[in-house]
Amino acid sequence: MGAAAVGKRERTKQANRAxxxxxxxxxxxxxGYGAATVxxxxxxxxxxxxxxYNYFPDKESVFRALLEETAREAAGRAHAxxxxxxxxxAFVLDGFRAYFAMLVEDRATFELVRRNAGTIRAMFDVPxxxxxxxxxxxxxxxxxxxxxxxxxxTDLMAAxxxxxxxxxxxxxxxxxxxxxxRAARFCADLFLxxxxxxxxxxxx
Numbered sequence: 001m002g003a004a005a006v007g008k009r010e011r012t013k014q015a016n017r018a019x020x021x022x023x024x025x026x027x028x029x030x031x032g033y034g035a036a037t038v039x040x041x042x043x044x045x046x047x048x049x050x051x052x053y054n055y056f057p058d059k060e061s062v063f064r065a066l067l068e069e070t071a072r073e074a075a076g077r078a079h080a081x082x083x084x085x086x087x088x089x090a091f092v093l094d095g096f097r098a099y100f101a102m103l104v105e106d107r108a109t110f111e112l113v114r115r116n117a118g119t120i121r122a123m124f125d126v127p128x129x130x131x132x133x134x135x136x137x138x139x140x141x142x143x144x145x146x147x148x149x150x151x152x153x154t155d156l157m158a159a160x161x162x163x164x165x166x167x168x169x170x171x172x173x174x175x176x177x178x179x180x181x182r183a184a185r186f187c188a189d190l191f192l193x194x195x196x197x198x199x200x201x202x203x204x
Contacts, residue, residue, distance in 0.1 A: 017055050019045045021069075024062045029111040033063055033119040067120060068128045070109050075132030077102050078165075082139050088149050088195065091139075093188035096165060100180045103169050114173040120166075133162045150199025161191060 023044035027036040038059055042049050056062040081098035085091040103110055113120065123129075137158035143149040164187055172183045 029115050033116045064126050068126050071128035074099050074102055092191050096187040097184035099165050100183050104178045117170045133158050149195050152198040
């Protein structure tokens with residue numbers, strides 16, 4: 001098989017996968033993960049019903065793929081915002097702000113999370129979420145080493161900050177209009193206060 005044929009085949013595979021993901025997102029937003037079926041996903045594409053199974057074994061795997069994409073994007077934005085800050089307040093506030101802004105600005109993500117928050121909670125083991133929490137812990141350790149934030153249990157703090165960001169984000173999506181700054185400031189005040197108290201306990 002020539003290079004051109006291989007390239008075309010690869011582009012077709014990528015297009016099919018993208019079509020399935022787009023259709024799945026639409027189905028999960030309109031119907032909800034619990035009620036949606038593979039058939040609901042396929043009928044939103046021009047693909048044959050059997051094509052779905054060339055890419056995903058079931059609807060959970062396609063939902064996890066969507067969640068993986070969203071989590072990777074959110075983690076990247078929050079990380080970039082955190083490391084750009086030169087103070088403890090900017091480190092914490094800007095990270096939360098970047099995450100909440102993404103939820104509100106990306107309508108597809110907005111609707112997917114709002115409709116399927118319970119399902120997402122049950123899938124916090126997807127690699128991008130695990131990696132995002134680990135990256136946050138690394139950022140916190142770097143902040144401690146730089147004297148930006150007090151010494152503390154960075155793994156527990158990363159888990160607490162991630163869980164809070166998700167739950168406050170879900171509440172944020174229920175607002176009309178969503179107030180990103182209010183949510184970010186609340187979370188920042190909560191965790192900055194906690195870091196200050198932890199710093200007093202450690203003597204730093």
